[in-house]
Each structure stands twice: as C-alpha cells, then as structure tokens.
Amino acid sequence: MCLFPGALVNIYSKFGRVREARLLFDGMPERDVVLWNVMLKAYVQLGLEAEAFRLFSEFHRSGLSPDGVSIRCVLGGASKVDSIECKRNEEQVQAYGIKMCSFDDKSDVIVWNKTISQYSQVGEYWAAVHCFVELKRSDVEYDNVTFVVVLGAIASINDLHLGKQVHGMVMKSGFGSEIYVANSLINMHAKMGCLDYSRAIFEEMEQLDLVSWNSMISNCTQSGLEEESMILFLGLLRDGLRPDQFTLASVLRACSVVHDGAQLGKQIHVHAVKTGNVDDNFVLTALIDAYVKCGCMEGAELLFNKAYDFDLAACNALMAGYITNQDGHKALNLFSLIQKHEQMPNQFTLATVLKGCGSLVDLKQGKQIHAHAIKVGSDSDLCVSSGILDMYIKCGVTSDASMIFDGISKPDDVAWTAMISGCVDNGDEDHALWLYHRMRHSGIPPDEFTFATLIKACSCLTALEQGRQIHANVIKLECVTDPFVGTSIIDMYSKCGSIEDAYQLFKRMDVRNIAFWNAMVVGLAQHGNGKEALNLFKNMRFHGIKPDHITFIGVLSACSHSGLVSEAYEHFESMYKSYGIEPHLEHYSCLVDVLGRAGLVNEAEKVIESMPFDASASMYRALLGACRVQGDAEAGKRVASKLLALEPLDSSAYVLLSNIYAVANRWDDVSDARKMMKTRNVKKDPGYSWIDVKNKLHLFVVDDKSHPQADVIYDKLDDLIRLIRKEGYIPDTDFVLFDVEDEEKERSLFYHSEKLAIAYGLISTPPSTTIRVIKNLRVCGDCHNAIKYISKVTRREIVLRDANRFHCFKNGICSCGDYW
Incomplete structure (x- = not known):
C-alpha cells in the first residue's frame, strides 16, 4: 500500500477539506482499517454523522472488519445528534459491536461502556442490560464506569431482582466503595421504591460528595418524605458542602408540603441569592413553583418579573399557579407574553393555557390555541390532547370533546376522567356511565376523582343499583377511605333514597372528617329524619368536630322538615355566637323555610326584611309554597308579587298562586293568573x-x-x-x-x-x-x-x-x- 496518499487523506481531513479527502480515499486501490478510520473520523469531526454512518456500512461490506476505534468514532458522533434516522443507524452499529465481539483488547471496555450508555440514552434499557451480559461473557474486564451506566439502565427498568444481582456483583468486584458506583446504587434502589436500601448505602459511605446528598434529597422528595429531605439538606450544609442548582430545586419542591413551607422557601431563596444560584433558570423555576404551591402568588410574580432571562419553564410554573388560583385571565396574558418573546410554547405550556381557556369558557381563544397545537404538531401529545379535551368540555362543546377523545389512541386516566366529568357537568350522566364501562374494558383503573364523578352521575340519575356496583368497585380498589369518594357515596345513597345504606357506610368509617359528618347530617335532613340529624350533630360536636357553614345548612333543614322552630332559632343564633360563622343567604333561606312551613308567614317575611342580603327568588318560592299549605291567599298574593318582580317568567309562581286561589274557590283569580301567564308567554314546567x-x-x-x-x-x-x-x-x-x-x-x-x-x-x-x-x-x-x-x-x-x-x-x- 502507498502511504503517501493515506497521509494526504489525513491532512485534507484535518483542514476540513473532506470532499478532497473523500475523492482521494475513493481513488485508492487498497484501503486498510486505519485509512477507513481516518475517513470516518473526518466526517464525525465535521458533524457529518449521516455520511459517517454510510461510510461505516461500506466499510462493513468491503470485507474488512471495523475495529473498536471504528465503533468508538461513530458512536461518539451519534451522541451529538437526535434524529430518528441517526438513532436507527446508531443502534445498528451498537448491535454490530456486540455481535462481532470486536472489542479485542482491554482498552475496549470504553466501547462497551459507551454502547451501554448509548442504549440507555435512547430508552433501550433492556438492550443496555443485554450488552452488559455480553460484556460479562467476553474476556474484557468491566470497570467502575460499567457499573455506573448499567445501574442507571436497571433503575429505569425497575427490575429489583436484577438490581440486587448487579449490586452483588458490585460488592464482589470491590467497586462498591467507589463513590460514583455507590451513588448509582443509591439512585437505583430509590427509584425502585427501596429507599431503606438507599439510606443504608448512604449511611455506610466513608465519603459523601454533592451527588450523594443530591440523590438522597431528590429521592426523598419524590417519595413523599419531604421532612426527611429537609433534614438531609441541613446535613449537607453541616458537612460544609455548597448546594448546587439540583440541590436547591429538589429541596424547594419539598417546601410546598412541609409545615411552614413558605417560610422555609423564603430562607432557601435567600441562600440561593447568597450563593449566586438564583440566576440559574432551573432554580428560578423551582422557586416560582414553591411560591405558587405555598399560595404566595405575589412572591412568584415578583421573582418572575426580576428574572434576567425570559425562561419558558419559569413561565409554565407561574401559569400553572394562575390556573390553580382560578385566574385564567392572567394565564392567558402570560401566554401572550410568551408569544411576544418569540418563545415556542411546549406541551406543558399549551396544556396549561388550555385549562385557562376552559376556566374562562373562552371558546374562541381555546380554538385558536387548538389550531396552534395542530400547526406545531403538539395536538397528538397526550398532555395537550387532554388539555384540548378539558377546554371543549368546560366550554360546553361536548360534541367536539368527544371527537378529540376518540382521536386519542391510548387515553390515560386523566383523559378518561376529564371526559366522564365533562359528561356529568353537561347533564349527560348516562354517557358518563357508558364511558366508565369502556374505561374498565380498556384496562385503565379509575382513580378517586373518577369514582367521585361517577357516583355523582348515579346521584343525578338516582341510579341506585349502578351506584351500588360502583361502590363495590371502590371497595375492591381500596378507595372508600378517600374523603372525597366516601362523602360522594354517602350523598349518592341519600339522594337515591337509601338513607339506611348511607348511614351504614357512615358508621363503618374508621376516620370521619367534617365532610363525612356534613354529608350524613344533610342526608338525614333530606329524608325528614330531623331528630336523627340533630342527634348526629350533637354527636359530631361530642367527638370534637367543629361544624362549618355546610353543617348548619343540614341542621336548619332538619329543623325545617320536622317543624322545630325554637331549635332552628337556637342553632341559627349559635352559628356566630359559638362558632364565629357568619350566616350566609342559604342559612336565612332555611330559617325562612322553617317559619313558613310552621305557618309563621308574617314572621318569615320579617326575617327577609331584616337580613343583610337581598332576598332570593328561591326564598320567596319556598314562602309561597308555605302560603299554599296554609291556605293564606292574601299572604300568597303578596309573596307572589315579590317573587314575580325577581323572576317574572317563573312558571311555578303562577301555578302556586293558582293553587292558593283554587283552594279558596276564587276562580276568577285563578283565571287572572292564567291570563297573566299567557300574556307574558310563560310556559308551565311539565310535571x-x-x-x-x-x-x-x-x-x-x-x-x-x-x-x-x-x-x-x-x-x-x-x-x-x-x-x-x-x-x-x-x-x-x-x-x-x-x-x-x-x-x-x-x-x-x-x-x-x-x-x-x-x-x-x-x-x-x-x-x-x-x-x-x-x-x-x-x-x-x-x-x-x-x-x-x-x-x-x-x-x-x-x-x-x-x-x-x-x-x-x-x-x-x-x-x-x-x-x-
């Protein structure tokens, strides 16, 4: 072989003249492995990875065998790009490396490690493990880096048995004392839910670096052990280490849960300012998120407005806060600001702003954002499609929502629940129950919110048997202790007319919060079991449960349905005197109903005149019904005039007034009431x-x-x-x-x-x-x-x-x- 042309190829390559190098390379009658590698390296160094892959294929077909240097070179270039075609070619090179066992000397463990790492980076974790197994079978000795990369792959697979086997290999090989390997073991066990193993490894380590502390702090936060995360953070500081952006971001996530989290968040904020980390976008986003979740929107806004850079992640965190605080207008304004800064909204941005459109029932803006999502190809993302679905549901356009839902190939529990909830909110409870059966058939398990929504559907339909079936599923999936679900079931049984079932469930509850007591008191009141409701209220106070405004609605309703006038006054006055609860309009309505049912219409009218609210139509409607029961035509006429002044198209007012006149044999007045209805084009609600x-x-x-x-x-x-x-x-x-x-x-x-x-x-x-x-x-x-x-x-x-x-x-x- 002539060495001079080979040297020229190398020179051309070093000066970036890859075209001349390739022409010279192609013209050579003989090319050895080294020359092929020189040409491959030239393409990779100039960022021509696609050409490098094509040349590697030619190399393979030439009859020569690529060596470890060849594979290292191509894989090194592949890590710099992220195209689908490149990844496919990369996988082929990795497979070749394993199949041909071209790692022929000890230094080629680097290639093995690179291959395992590359598989993990593209999400092919089992392929990474398979590569590790092949390495173990070969004559090449693995090193500490091998364990670091394979432990990361196993953590992503979440295979505890395999993880323990490799952990044993680590200890046998003597690499367990190396800090990088120990950190990987901590992370692997934590991700598999074995935080006790991670804690034991952490405590046995002779030397801890920042990665060790960060791994424990992050995994404690993610595992719901926020208090322990904060304790670890203090230990890190006592160890004399300086927290980095990852430390601060992890510990800030814990602030939204722990006691005095807002104050702790502010202290960490001060620490971030002192250490210069506050300008890091990762920390800034975590700070905004912490302020938002602690309910301190002013602090989050101030931090966002003082930021040096306009960061999309920070925008997303603040926007999520606006949605949580039901401030859809500010969320949409922030979205407009993102567009003004020519930032490309990501999936989270679009999903969040769509929630804002839904909360404002802004269908026009929602459709525009939907169109934008289609334009940029984000509408197929599950998070975005769920946001689009939620927006159409909240805007009452269930037909469009159904089309979006049907277009989702594999809806998750969020999408299913959004669709079911939307049907219930829009009065299509039958369709909601049908969707639930589809959801179960698809293998997606309902969560607590899904169950609560389905139970509400059964309540609206008074579908007792279907409610019982869903209750059975709730028990099977161990969701009955959830307060939201439990109170919904009690309410469902009450509204379906089975107060006995409601009371049996209530008695079986080991822990009863205020919501459970309220649901039971209100249910008994609705069924006319006034004395039982009041006894339950007494028992509730005996157990140390402080009543709220909902409790007193149930208590006053119980008095109303049982004719307990003096008790109603007593409880009404105790609201503020004993519990500091200002009576709402609903409480006054209940008191008026108590008096009206007892025939004390004049006294009820005095209550209406003296209360600090404008009277509602429902209040006068209840009083008019009382006039019907008492046969008080004059009071009925007086009350009806006030009701019709508020709601002139309320058909029930005319019907009740006609009833009162008919009982009194005042047929001319009955005729006048009917004529008034006809003149005003009021249609009677059919019974x-x-x-x-x-x-x-x-x-x-x-x-x-x-x-x-x-x-x-x-x-x-x-x-x-x-x-x-x-x-x-x-x-x-x-x-x-x-x-x-x-x-x-x-x-x-x-x-x-x-x-x-x-x-x-x-x-x-x-x-x-x-x-x-x-x-x-x-x-x-x-x-x-x-x-x-x-x-x-x-x-x-x-x-x-x-x-x-x-x-x-x-x-x-x-x-x-x-x-x-």
Missing part, C-alpha cells in the same frame, strides 16, 4: 316522574299512555284506586285547578305521573322490592295521601323523592309525618 327498573329509566307524565305497557299500568292503577278507596282514601279535589264537577275533578287526580310510575313499579318488580320514584316537582297532597294507602294495601315500601325532600311510605305512614 313528570320516573322509576329505574333493571337499570332502565321509565318516565311518565300526567295521563301518560305512551308506555308500551300502558294498558297494564292503567288496569293496575284502577285496581289500586278501588282497593285504597275501600281502605278510606278520599280524593282531595282541592288540588284540581279548574272548576268542574266533583266526579271529573276526582278522575283528573287518579293518573298523576307519580301514581303511574308506582303502578309500573308494582307490576315490574318482585313483591318484596322497595319502589323508588323520583318526581321533578313537589308531590301534591292528594298523591301523598293516596301513596300512603297504596303502601298499606300492597305491603310495599315506597320511596318518593320530590323537588323538596324524600317521603318514605310504609304500612300507610309517611316518614314526613304529613309535615312537608
């Missing part, structure tokens, strides 16, 4: 009732004959009317709002929606089954009376939930004691 039979809802309206079994239902109801008349039932024609003959008045009462629903329940369920019916309006007095008799003659328990409360009919008696 309807429904019943759930075998997870299918059956809805009925008055005189409804649309049901497929209408003939059978009417026959059953006619039989029931005959039976209860024999027992003493007399139709109450006071609830007929038109002046006709008594016989026609009676017949018009027989086919109200709740009676039809009960009749269907009786023919569709086994004899011992409780009948559960829901009505959207207040049950009329005649139906209430008739259902008492029906429960007696059929020996069935009938639970009726109307717009005001629950009525539990059993053996001819209602739980309300005829006081509702």
Whole structure:
C-alpha cells in the first residue's frame, strides 16, 4: 500500500477539506482499517454523522472488519445528534459491536461502556442490560464506569431482582466503595421504591460528595418524605458542602408540603441569592413553583418579573399557579407574553393555557390555541390532547370533546376522567356511565376523582343499583377511605333514597372528617329524619368536630322538615355566637323555610326584611309554597308579587298562586293568573316522574299512555284506586285547578305521573322490592295521601323523592309525618 496518499487523506481531513479527502480515499486501490478510520473520523469531526454512518456500512461490506476505534468514532458522533434516522443507524452499529465481539483488547471496555450508555440514552434499557451480559461473557474486564451506566439502565427498568444481582456483583468486584458506583446504587434502589436500601448505602459511605446528598434529597422528595429531605439538606450544609442548582430545586419542591413551607422557601431563596444560584433558570423555576404551591402568588410574580432571562419553564410554573388560583385571565396574558418573546410554547405550556381557556369558557381563544397545537404538531401529545379535551368540555362543546377523545389512541386516566366529568357537568350522566364501562374494558383503573364523578352521575340519575356496583368497585380498589369518594357515596345513597345504606357506610368509617359528618347530617335532613340529624350533630360536636357553614345548612333543614322552630332559632343564633360563622343567604333561606312551613308567614317575611342580603327568588318560592299549605291567599298574593318582580317568567309562581286561589274557590283569580301567564308567554314546567327498573329509566307524565305497557299500568292503577278507596282514601279535589264537577275533578287526580310510575313499579318488580320514584316537582297532597294507602294495601315500601325532600311510605305512614 502507498502511504503517501493515506497521509494526504489525513491532512485534507484535518483542514476540513473532506470532499478532497473523500475523492482521494475513493481513488485508492487498497484501503486498510486505519485509512477507513481516518475517513470516518473526518466526517464525525465535521458533524457529518449521516455520511459517517454510510461510510461505516461500506466499510462493513468491503470485507474488512471495523475495529473498536471504528465503533468508538461513530458512536461518539451519534451522541451529538437526535434524529430518528441517526438513532436507527446508531443502534445498528451498537448491535454490530456486540455481535462481532470486536472489542479485542482491554482498552475496549470504553466501547462497551459507551454502547451501554448509548442504549440507555435512547430508552433501550433492556438492550443496555443485554450488552452488559455480553460484556460479562467476553474476556474484557468491566470497570467502575460499567457499573455506573448499567445501574442507571436497571433503575429505569425497575427490575429489583436484577438490581440486587448487579449490586452483588458490585460488592464482589470491590467497586462498591467507589463513590460514583455507590451513588448509582443509591439512585437505583430509590427509584425502585427501596429507599431503606438507599439510606443504608448512604449511611455506610466513608465519603459523601454533592451527588450523594443530591440523590438522597431528590429521592426523598419524590417519595413523599419531604421532612426527611429537609433534614438531609441541613446535613449537607453541616458537612460544609455548597448546594448546587439540583440541590436547591429538589429541596424547594419539598417546601410546598412541609409545615411552614413558605417560610422555609423564603430562607432557601435567600441562600440561593447568597450563593449566586438564583440566576440559574432551573432554580428560578423551582422557586416560582414553591411560591405558587405555598399560595404566595405575589412572591412568584415578583421573582418572575426580576428574572434576567425570559425562561419558558419559569413561565409554565407561574401559569400553572394562575390556573390553580382560578385566574385564567392572567394565564392567558402570560401566554401572550410568551408569544411576544418569540418563545415556542411546549406541551406543558399549551396544556396549561388550555385549562385557562376552559376556566374562562373562552371558546374562541381555546380554538385558536387548538389550531396552534395542530400547526406545531403538539395536538397528538397526550398532555395537550387532554388539555384540548378539558377546554371543549368546560366550554360546553361536548360534541367536539368527544371527537378529540376518540382521536386519542391510548387515553390515560386523566383523559378518561376529564371526559366522564365533562359528561356529568353537561347533564349527560348516562354517557358518563357508558364511558366508565369502556374505561374498565380498556384496562385503565379509575382513580378517586373518577369514582367521585361517577357516583355523582348515579346521584343525578338516582341510579341506585349502578351506584351500588360502583361502590363495590371502590371497595375492591381500596378507595372508600378517600374523603372525597366516601362523602360522594354517602350523598349518592341519600339522594337515591337509601338513607339506611348511607348511614351504614357512615358508621363503618374508621376516620370521619367534617365532610363525612356534613354529608350524613344533610342526608338525614333530606329524608325528614330531623331528630336523627340533630342527634348526629350533637354527636359530631361530642367527638370534637367543629361544624362549618355546610353543617348548619343540614341542621336548619332538619329543623325545617320536622317543624322545630325554637331549635332552628337556637342553632341559627349559635352559628356566630359559638362558632364565629357568619350566616350566609342559604342559612336565612332555611330559617325562612322553617317559619313558613310552621305557618309563621308574617314572621318569615320579617326575617327577609331584616337580613343583610337581598332576598332570593328561591326564598320567596319556598314562602309561597308555605302560603299554599296554609291556605293564606292574601299572604300568597303578596309573596307572589315579590317573587314575580325577581323572576317574572317563573312558571311555578303562577301555578302556586293558582293553587292558593283554587283552594279558596276564587276562580276568577285563578283565571287572572292564567291570563297573566299567557300574556307574558310563560310556559308551565311539565310535571313528570320516573322509576329505574333493571337499570332502565321509565318516565311518565300526567295521563301518560305512551308506555308500551300502558294498558297494564292503567288496569293496575284502577285496581289500586278501588282497593285504597275501600281502605278510606278520599280524593282531595282541592288540588284540581279548574272548576268542574266533583266526579271529573276526582278522575283528573287518579293518573298523576307519580301514581303511574308506582303502578309500573308494582307490576315490574318482585313483591318484596322497595319502589323508588323520583318526581321533578313537589308531590301534591292528594298523591301523598293516596301513596300512603297504596303502601298499606300492597305491603310495599315506597320511596318518593320530590323537588323538596324524600317521603318514605310504609304500612300507610309517611316518614314526613304529613309535615312537608
């Protein structure tokens, strides 16, 4: 071989004239391994990695075998680029290195280490482990660096058994005392959840460097041991070491959880200023995040505004804080600032600002950001697609949300929960439950928030059986002790008419916070169990639980449904005197309801006039209902005028007023009320009732004959009317709002929606089954009376939930004691 042309190739390469070098190289009749390596090195040094890979392929096909230098050279260039094609070529070179066993001398352990490291860097952790196994089989001796890189790969695989085997090899080889290897062992065990092993290694180390401390501090924080993380940080300082940006970022993450975290965060902030780390973007972001999570938005904003550089990560941290604090406008303003600085928003930025659009119900801005995400190719990112989904849901555009959701190839639990929650929030509870079954079929386990949302759906649908099924899944996945889930289940059972199930669950709870007590007190009040609710309230205080404003809504409701006027006044006055709770409008509404139901309409009006709030329509509506019960036409007229001044299109006001006039036989006034409705184009809300039979809802309206079994239902109801008349039932024609003959008045009462629903329940369920019916309006007095008799003659328990409360009919008696 002529050495002179080879030397020229090398010279051309060193001066960057790679084209001339390649021409000369191609013209050589003979080329040895060294010359191939010179040409490879030239391409790598000039950043022409793709050409280097192509030349390596030619080298392989030439009949010569690339050596360790060849592989080292190509892999060294590959680490500088991040293209998919380059990574694919890199993997081929690595595979060649392992297959050909071209590591033919002791120095080639460097190539092995580089190969293992490269596999880890591209996420091919098992390939890295396989490479380590091949190295172990070869004649090449591994070194401390080998263990450092392979321990990192095993940590990412999270294979504890394999990790322990390699740990044993480390100790046997004598490398365990080397600080870099020990640090890798600490990190590997911590990532596998074996922090005790990490702690033991850490404590046995003769010498600790900053990496050792950082690894323990970071892993303690990530494992939820924030207090220990802070103690370690103090130990680091006592050891005389100077924290770097990684130390400070890790310990700042702990500040949002530990006691006095805000104060500790400020102290670490001062330390970062003194050490010059505050200008590091990594530390700046951690500081902003700590201030945000400690609720100190002013501190976070001040820090952000004083920053030297405009850093995207810092923007993201501050934006997340705005969203947490429900300040969507500031989040959108910050997003505009990012665009003005010509920064490219990343996936986290887009997902966060989309939440801001959703919170503001800003569909226009949300669509613009969605379009931007599509333009930059980020819409397929799971985090961004979940943000887009959430935005459309919050803006009420469920059709677009469904399209986005269906376009996600593998939705995670966040996406599933967002879609389920959106359906519930937008009144499509049936679809939410259907999605839940799809979610389970896909293998994604629901979390606590998913369960709470699903239970809410069952509450809205009064779907007791489905609620019980979800409760069973909650128990199976051990989520029932979560306060959010537990209170939702108690609330669901209460709203589905099964107060017994609610109370049994409440009693089984080992730990009961204020939310559990409130849910149970309110549930008992809704069911008219006023005395039980007040006894529970007394028991709650006995256990040292301080009541809040929600507790007193339940307490006052219990007084209202049980006619306990003096007790209501006593509890109302104790709110501020005993607990420092200022009564809200809801508490005044409850007190007005107590007085109205007790027939003290004038006193109720005085309460309205004296309270420090403007009266609400619901308050006057409740009072008007009380006037109906008391038959007080003049007070009814007075209250109705105030209600209609607030809500002139409220159909219930006209209906209630017509009821009052009809009972008083003031038919001209009834006619006037109807004319007023017609003049103002007010449509009466139709009354309807429904019943759930075998997870299918059956809805009925008055005189409804649309049901497929209408003939059978009417026959059953006619039989029931005959039976209860024999027992003493007399139709109450006071609830007929038109002046006709008594016989026609009676017949018009027989086919109200709740009676039809009960009749269907009786023919569709086994004899011992409780009948559960829901009505959207207040049950009329005649139906209430008739259902008492029906429960007696059929020996069935009938639970009726109307717009005001629950009525539990059993053996001819209602739980309300005829006081509702």
